[in-house]
């Protein structure tokens with residue numbers, strides 16, 4: 001059985017971008033693959049954060065993932081820092097990573113611009129830690145959103161460099177994109193991201209979800225109700241494609257293009273569908289909230305399973321690269 005690995009930062013809120021870009025794929029993949037899903041707290045430390053909040057954010061993210069359908073009987077769900085081998089392999093891979101390749105990473109440049117007061121070495125090294133996450137479990141498939149494709153390309157290159165230096169050991173991983181790999185934020189401009197503040201999160205109450213959708217940007221060409229729109233230029237259309245039935249999508253496409261329906265009509269149908277899709281996820285979250293020790297237990301067990309694999313890999317790697325033991 002092939003191995004799947006993916007990670008998500010403990011931002012404390014799972015938003016529609018994460019869900020449609022990546023997490024729904026995670027849930028589907030666990031039926032057929034050996035899956036490791038990791039809450040990457042070491043990565044999250046590269047941005048400004050409040051230490052008093054980190055462990056709550058980690059538990060909240062785990063609760064969200066479990067509520068979406070990550071099943072601890074099928075997948076290993078764990079926290080990155082409970083497996084320190086991630087940091088050890090990162091160091092080893094640092095020694096075959098070209099500095100120039102890291103300097104090209106667009107996410108590093110974007111984040112460095114947004115946190116000018118904190119351009120730390122960890123932020124620069126972030127993609128190498130990500131490569132270590134994946135290679136530690138010898139994962140071949142990595143389900144992510146489009147924003148991670150460049151990091152995956154680098155992970156593949158690091159893998160090839162490690163083969164050139166030490167011989168064949170790690171398999172080369174591949175990204176796996178969902179049919180909605182890039183969800184824009186409610187502003188319709190940038191990708192949906194917590195740090196930009198343009199998100200809808202899965203845990204939001206129904207009335208907030210409805211209100212946020214009602215004010216979300218649509219096709220910028222459609223200024224007045226009677227202007228025909230182009231659904232392909234409307235960010236909400238990618239949400240319809242996922243949450244609505246084929247008939248509803250056809251109704252929206254026709255109605256928007258002919259201006260026979262307004263954006264509010266389209267948004268109302270979308271909001272109803274989103275709210276009913278999220279209802280069972282929200283119910284599960286409430287059930288987990290009622291037994292708080294359960295999530296911690298799942299993470300500890302996941303940490304034990306992941307660590308067993310990681311220590312084995314590291315023992316082999318240390319031998320391969322010629323360290324004394």
Ligand code: AMP
Pocket residue numbers: 007008009011017018019020021022023143144145146147148180181182183184185191192193
């Ligand atoms: P992050 O919250 O940055 O840790 O991202 C977790 C996963 O969600 C990664 O696979 C990302 O590629 C994916 N993701 C994050 N934001 C978006 C977005 N706006 N559209 C599609 N996928 C996304």
Ligand code: TRP
Pocket residue numbers: 005006007008009040043129130131133134142143144148151
């Ligand atoms: N950098 C990824 C993100 O922000 C999260 C991540 C860390 C990851 N390690 C990973 C994703 C390994 C896939 C595989 O979305």
